[in-house]
Amino acid sequence: MAFMQVDPVLFAKALADETRQEIMRQLCCVWLNVNDLVERLDGRVNQPTVSHHLKKLEEAGLVAVRQEGRYRYYSLNQEFLTVCCGALVTNFAPDYRTNVIPVDAINVGRIDRGFDG
Amino acid sequence: MAFMQVDPVLFAKALADETRQEIMRQLCCVWLNVNDLVERLDGRVNQPTVSHHLKKLEEAGLVAVRQEGRYRYYSLNQEFLTVCCGALVTNFAPDYRTNVIPVDAINVGRIDRGFDG
DNA sequence: CCATTATATCGACAAATATCGATTTGTCAA
């Protein structure tokens, strides 16, 4: 995993929308392309809106992207999300910072599932 | 600590502003009244704006409030913030959920510092 | 090539929100 800087405001803004959180739930543990997502959101929003949200999530470092022919697959970056949450606790809840195990401490030997889990 | 429900969207929206995060930093580990905060923000915003942000933070459960005469003291609720971060990881990063120790598991015997730390 | 499909981008619009000055509400001290 490439080094990624945590920006607490950017992170929070990325999460601060119901639709985006729904997209994140859908992208958790799986790779989906844009139309997959549009279908799963079942008429609530349409394609340009999904693309818009994916861009925001990508800018925040919260999704990984993989181009496969004319399809673009997205998946939630769970590790970075965990790092961001840890940074929030470190920044804003120092009394509790010891309750979060830093990600890099548990990364050793981690299995990377890659495409399609 | 009273039971408090986590709403991931409300939590993220509360954090999704630079000024609010600055206020949260100032309220970390100390109790400040509104004018204290206005002074510490050093001209960036003025009193009604600070009150507005405090209201948002209160609605999200992120600050504790204590009326003391005509002063109103606020302090960051570190525990709830930690719980919210844990909920985010549980929701969106299940592969990493074991890396966060649930707050209720470490609350036993915790020292409550109370007013003025 | 061309028609088709997938996705990003653009322009417009509406809703949400951050900010401020002015005012109101609430509390105290003399």
Add this chain to the structure above:
DNA sequence: TTGACAAATCGATATTTGTCGATATAATGG
């Protein structure tokens, strides 16, 4: 009770942001 101060609320404004339809870009298959 009154004058002063602390903080919330109100109304207005500007900015940001979510959404959409239309279009552009890009890749594919025939």
